[in-house]
């Protein structure tokens with residue numbers, strides 16, 4: 026794994042999200058009410074809703090367009106949809122994402 | 134015999150010596166230095182000493198006899214100033230001592246915020262007996278005021294103790310809830326409530342700017358300008374390992390003295406134990422792991438094999454009556470799940486965090502009876518899959534117990550108001566039931582509860598059920614969502630009668646089954662709170678749907694539309710030019726809307742702050758085309774231009790829009806004003822539609838022109854423009870205070886009845902009160918969100934980082 030520092034946890038609003046632009050497209054970085062951070066694809070598999078704009082409750086997010094709900098940890102969603110999750114961790118307040126996963130996926 | 138020198142007579146080194154002498158009393162000849170002028174005492178019991186519940190003598194762990202019996206040379210009140218590792222001597226203030234083995238047990242010192250005034254007399258930490266004595270003395274002054282900076286374990290124990298001594302105590306805490314490292318929001322809320330019950334004032338999100346005083350502490354100034362008078366200021370914001378001496382001796386350091394699993398430092402004859410060590414990147418601040426370290430170090434010093442391991446920790450607060458427990462880990466990790474249990478009547482909150490088949494964290498408030506059992510499950514990593522469904526009820530669970538959906542109502546005191554219209558409280562209803570009124574109709578007849586607008590019906594039924602038990606069967610109702618058992622109407626009413634002023638208060642007191650709601654209930658609760666408590670509650674953008682959070686309408690391709698206000702549908706060349714420029718600059722499509730204004734469509738999220746700023750510069754503000762709030766006020770040209778016009782319909786529309794804009798409402802609100810009954814502004818299908826006539830203004834309410842089409846019903850006819858505005862504002866406020874979230878006015882009117890609404894806004898005193906409350910709310914919410922977001926939230930509109938810009942490897 027090669028961890029890339031992409032910002033501070035306080036750059037993400039609690040129960041909110043920010044977008045990370047990558048070669049693979051946009052990733053949503055979510056921060057839950059209890060300060061856990063998750064990275065998932067920003068695009069809803071239903072009709073492309075930007076998940077980072079959804080309401081974050083517990084460790085789930087609701088798509089802002091048609092209310093599909095996704096588990097941010099597992100990527101499992103309602104209505105049979107699922108989204109990609111990416112390894113991310115927080116160390117001393119810094120948010121780190123795994124660069125290898127990002128490049129491996131692009132090579133594949 | 135080998136010579137052992139120990140620096141620091143603290144809790145860790147004290148335990149070390151006990152273990153050492155017990156295993157082999159003749160292995161070492163010990164010299165013990167301590168900067169404090171005394172031997173080891175139970176530091177954690179300084180809290181009860183401060184409160185007066187214990188005396189210092191009761192917390193001494195090793196007295197003179199103990200040291201003498203073990204032939205320890207005590208050099209108390211003497212600080213070690215340096216260590217010469219080459220010559221193997223320790224240099225104390227009063228002279229040198231040679232060693233074969235050396236142990237650092239120097240502990241921590243309190244961290245003092247280096248703000249101006251931190252060195253004034255009267256600023257104390259809470260670490261040792263001297264601090265405790267200083268605080269006790271300060272509390273002797275009658276009416277003395279203490280400000281405690283830091284709402285963690287230490288700060289709260291100090292605050293509770295000083296309060297017990299009769300001081301007026303305020304706790305300042307930087308984060309949004311108390312003990313945020315150990316507790317979640319819900320438990321933090323309950324803790325704050327319990328402390329406030331004892332008369333302690335708690336200010337969260339409070340940042341200290343400076344401590345003021347002439348020669349001694351007089352007051353604390355906060356960043357927001359608040360001044361808190363103080364006779365004593367207790368700094369309890371954290372601790373720092375006390376490792377200057379070790380550093381100067383040249384030992385390998387991280388944030389503290391680096392040791393291996395045998396507590397050995399980088400020098401094989403030098404060891405460290407307690408809060409001054411760093412092991413595998415961890416620092417320590419509670420006694421449990423220090424005792425483990427002491428045990429290991431005793432073995433190491435006797436050449437026996439043992440290894441120190443980092444274990445899970447648990448926290449309790451030593452304040453009588455505040456039962457809280459927190460253990461394990463709430464952060465990071467795949468596949469976690471929460472189990473939440475709340476009992477509002479008893480003020481109990483329990484949350485378990487599961488990962489796979491294991492319990493990894495727990496937070497309890499109000500009932501910690503089973504906490505040791507849960508801590509055991511966490512520490513031992515036991516498989517809990519078999520008992521998962523009933524786990525939260527603890528080890529003695531016999532089956533059957535579930536959260537009682539009625540407990541929120543059962544917990545209400547008799548004086549809690551149930552029916553707002555007729556001022557009927559719970560006690561009145563219970564009395565009526567006991568007097569023989571055993572169904573809703575009888576309660577209505579005897580007390581008038583639920584006889585007017587009817588939104589409290591659900592609560593009246595619950596009071597019946599709580600009082601009569603199985604004799605009364607509650608009709609099934611539709612709860613807001615799966616997170617709770619209450620209807621919107623019940624929640625609204627209870628927010629008022631229980632004075633719930635924060636989201637955690639609602640979740641806890643009304644028995645929510647989830648940690649922080651869901652996309653269905655949270656926007657509703659956020660609205661109810663801000664509508665009822667405009668001055669106490671702050672709108673939470675994270676509880677709003679995307680359009681309201683970003684102050685623009687998201688389109689199906691993820692771009693946004695931007696629509697400035699055009700007051701009463703009027704614009705001018707200047708505004709049109711700015712709109713045209715913005716359309717060019719941001720590549721927006723331009724649409725004239727049905728609401729008499731202009732929409733710029735297809736704007737990228739990153740560009741929103743810039744386009745808003747441009748439109749702001751031309752004097753325009755957000756049109757709220759996205760909000761559950763006032764949208765537009767359509768007008769016709771009226772008496773200014775039209776040969777039929779009876780009144781200045783455009784002018785009235787502009788006045789109404791300027792008065793009402795920015796307010797949040799249960800659903801969107803659209804108005805129109807037509808200058809005569811020809812009704813060119815289509816006022817008869819609006820939420821509020823005004824038709825001007827020769828004799829004044831006809832105010833209609835509850836129109837609709839969406840999926841349902843409905844003509845307005847007449848609220849009132851008035852003579853003057855001023856009255857027309859008053860009635861409109863009062864109507865909107867009544868709607869804000871009573872309607873269910875996402876009910877348009879016509880739906881709400883169908884439930885409460887036009888007659889009741891007429892009665893309310895028709896009564897001059899009620900009308901004036903409604904207008905006053907509306908204006909109070911507007912003092913907070915009538916501000917341009919565009920300007921606000923450009924100034925304060927701009928960065929959130931950009932990606933957090935852009936990895937596509939990284940150079941290719």
Ligand SMILES: Cc1cc2nc3c(=O)[nH]c(=O)nc-3n(C[C@H](O)[C@H](O)[C@H](O)COP(=O)(O)OP(=O)(O)OC[C@H]3O[C@@H](n4cnc5c(N)ncnc54)[C@H](O)[C@@H]3O)c2cc1C
Pocket residue numbers: 140141142143144145146147166167168169176177178179180211212213214238239240241259260261287375378406407408409417418419420421423451
């Ligand atoms: C009010 C209070 C309440 C607490 N409550 C709890 C609780 O409920 N539960 C819990 O687990 N923990 C609690 N703690 C924390 C606990 O007390 C500490 O973790 C523990 O005391 C640390 O032990 P130690 O031996 O590492 O350091 P200490 O006990 O701090 O001992 C270090 C000693 O070294 C001396 N020293 C330092 N430098 C020198 C030098 N150069 N020369 C000579 N002597 C020196 C100091 O004077 C001090 O006496 C509490 C702490 C406080 C202050």
Ligand code: HEM
Pocket residue numbers: 686726727728729730732756758764765767803838839840
């Ligand atoms: C997400 C869905 C919707 C979008 C994006 C949307 C968008 C809009 C916009 C941009 C306007 C112009 C309003 C203005 O100038 O402020 C408008 C007007 C209007 N909308 Fe919607 N709308 C939506 C849902 C609805 C619904 C559900 C209804 C019916 C209840 C409705 C009824 C109307 C009416 C009647 C007008 C014309 C207002 C007037 O002439 O005064 N819209 N809509």
Ligand code: SF4
Pocket residue numbers: 769770771772775776777778779782807808809810811812813814
């Ligand atoms: S509503 Fe009446 S006053 Fe207004 S423009 Fe139409 S005809 Fe003229």
Ligand code: FES
Pocket residue numbers: 069070071072073074088089090091092093
């Ligand atoms: S695009 Fe996400 S639910 Fe439709």
